[in-house]
Amino acid sequence: MGDAPAFKEFQDIPLDPRTDYYALFADVDGADLEWWKKAREFADWARPGINEAWEKAEYNIPGVEEAARRGLIRDGISIEGEPEMSIRAKRLIGFELSRLDASTSTALGVQAGLAMQSINMLGSEEQKATYLKPMSKMEIRGAFALTEPDHGSDSIGLETSAVKEGDEWVINGEKKWIGHGSVGHIAVVYARMEDGNVGAFIVDQDAPGYEAETITGKAALRGIPQAHIKLNNVRVSDDRRLPGCRSFRDAAKVLMATRIGVAWSAFGLAVDCYEKALKYASERIQFGRPLIKNQVIQQRLADMLMDVTTLGLFCKRLLELEEAGTITEQQAALAKVNSTRAARRVAANARDMFGGVGILLENDVMRHMADAETLHTYEGTDTMQSLIVGKSITGVSAFTG
Numbered sequence: 001m002g003d004a005p006a007f008k009e010f011q012d013i014p015l016d017p018r019t020d021y022y023a024l025f026a027d028v029d030g031a032d033l034e035w036w037k038k039a040r041e042f043a044d045w046a047r048p049g050i051n052e053a054w055e056k057a058e059y060n061i062p063g064v065e066e067a068a069r070r071g072l073i074r075d076g077i078s079i080e081g082e083p084e085m086s087i088r089a090k091r092l093i094g095f096e097l098s099r100l101d102a103s104t105s106t107a108l109g110v111q112a113g114l115a116m117q118s119i120n121m122l123g124s125e126e127q128k129a130t131y132l133k134p135m136s137k138m139e140i141r142g143a144f145a146l147t148e149p150d151h152g153s154d155s156i157g158l159e160t161s162a163v164k165e166g167d168e169w170v171i172n173g174e175k176k177w178i179g180h181g182s183v184g185h186i187a188v189v190y191a192r193m194e195d196g197n198v199g200a201f202i203v204d205q206d207a208p209g210y211e212a213e214t215i216t217g218k219a220a221l222r223g224i225p226q227a228h229i230k231l232n233n234v235r236v237s238d239d240r241r242l243p244g245c246r247s248f249r250d251a252a253k254v255l256m257a258t259r260i261g262v263a264w265s266a267f268g269l270a271v272d273c274y275e276k277a278l279k280y281a282s283e284r285i286q287f288g289r290p291l292i293k294n295q296v297i298q299q300r301l302a303d304m305l306m307d308v309t310t311l312g313l314f315c316k317r318l319l320e321l322e323e324a325g326t327i328t329e330q331q332a333a334l335a336k337v338n339s340t341r342a343a344r345r346v347a348a349n350a351r352d353m354f355g356g357v358g359i360l361l362e363n364d365v366m367r368h369m370a371d372a373e374t375l376h377t378y379e380g381t382d383t384m385q386s387l388i389v390g391k392s393i394t395g396v397s398a399f400t401g
Helices: 030-056 061-069 087-100 102-122 125-136 248-283 295-324 329-353 355-359 365-377 382-394
Strands: 142-145 161-165 168-179 186-193 198-204 210-214 226-237
Touching: 030 061, 030 087, 030 102, 030 365, 061 102, 087 102, 087 248, 087 295, 102 125, 102 142, 102 168, 102 186, 102 198, 102 248, 102 365, 142 168, 168 186, 168 198, 198 226, 198 248, 248 295, 248 329, 248 365, 295 329, 329 355, 329 365, 329 382, 355 365
Parallel strands: 142 186, 161 186
Antiparallel strands: 161 168, 168 226, 186 198, 210 226
16 A cells, blocks of 8 residues: 555544544544544444344344443433533444444434434423433333324424323324334324424323334335334323424424434445445455556545545534534534535445445445435435525525425
8 A cells, every 4th residue: 555554543543544634533532532432342343233134124122222231322411320421422423333334323313312302302301300311221212203104304294183182182193214113112203283383292102093014125224123103093191292392493403403413424424435445445456456556546535535524524513513502404404415415425436446346235335325315315305405505595495386
């Protein structure tokens, strides 16, 4: 490799300088660095079984429970008796787990970023005390049930209804693409109340009238089950309603944070593809010399690095805004759509650079390439995020007509 530096061990530096080209994350230290190390150590532990689970479309619950034992399922939520986790730490954990596997990071995102954060941001103190700690231990698996069969991008038009009858709510409707929806214990169900406002309810997945079927035939995110849920006169006591949810805007607060998380996930996925392509090109001999001695390979690696660096710059700035408490929905939308587009380019370049063996799961890039398609779609499609940004810069809404 000539005078190119070897990849350094994590304990020496968070990211190799050929990846973190502008040293954006070289100053991570203290507790944040320790959390990052914990995520890296978990990734090393989990890596041997990732591709097999993805190929078989199996959810490795013991693996996710191991992440919980290591304290990683928190999303920065303060829990009594547990060490504090900063915003920076939670984003670095999401990055590292996505670098490992998007299914694994999605599982943790569903559990902590969506289900737990719904309760944390919108629940009562009693509800937080009841659910958050057991959920952080994966003793209670939770789902976030917002998306419906006919309302994905336009989730504001949700049709699931919640009608008050005495001290109970009666919920009817359908939900789709719900992570943990068929393998969990509870689901935070968002529904339209009689006054037209949106409410959120903690529903037991074994409650009468709750039916969930795992969606099969997926070509991406195969390592986490997602469900089609039917709610037929499901009764929920009033103390299971999250009092902080009074409108769709309240649900959107949870979603904004997860869109930021998707940007970090795209960054992690892209970094793994780039680093694996660089390593492969350094070792692969074609026509009597390493691939990296070809001009076209060096140009493509430089192109990939440009995208990786852009992703890093976006995430670093997002982090600064998030830590300052000034980030907006529009800024999160711009980051989400830009990051997933860039990750798709990096993954496609990496797969092509591997040639024929690029389609083998053992090299990871094909799995990343497929999973990038889901990152590009969920938590708000490319088009919807672009329209959010477009409205902010033009002052004109183009969502309808």
